[in-house]
Amino acid sequence: MKKLAYSxxxxxxxSAVLPQMAFAQQxxxxxxxxxxxxxxxxxxxxxxxxxxxxxxEGSGTPYLNANGVVGASIISGAIFGGIFxxxxxxxxxxxxxxxxxxx
Numbered sequence: 001m002k003k004l005a006y007s008x009x010x011x012x013x014x015s016a017v018l019p020q021m022a023f024a025q026q027x028x029x030x031x032x033x034x035x036x037x038x039x040x041x042x043x044x045x046x047x048x049x050x051x052x053x054x055x056x057e058g059s060g061t062p063y064l065n066a067n068g069v070v071g072a073s074i075i076s077g078a079i080f081g082g083i084f085x086x087x088x089x090x091x092x093x094x095x096x097x098x099x100x101x102x103x
Contacts, residue, residue, distance in 0.1 A: 035043075
């Protein structure tokens with residue numbers, strides 16, 4: 001009986017997740033509908049032309065910017081590090097209070 005219940009639960013979860021994954025793979029691109037092959041090729045050619053006209057500018061990913069990879073990592077590290085330090089300080093205060101009242 002448990003196997004039947006688990007298999008039904010699994011079937012419900014899978015049927016709820018798989019259609020969303022299929023829709024996530026589609027890129028409409030234009031309000032009129034999905035992009036055609038010609039439109040995708042035209043967009044790719046424009047991207048190549050832009051890169052050729054601006055050599056040496058990189059991929060455009062701002063690694064050292066606050067909105068970039070390293071900046072966001074530093075900011076989130078500071079936030080979570082501050083939370084960790086708050087927990088450590090509270091734990092030390094609790095230990096100190098226990099020792100003080102145990103005497």
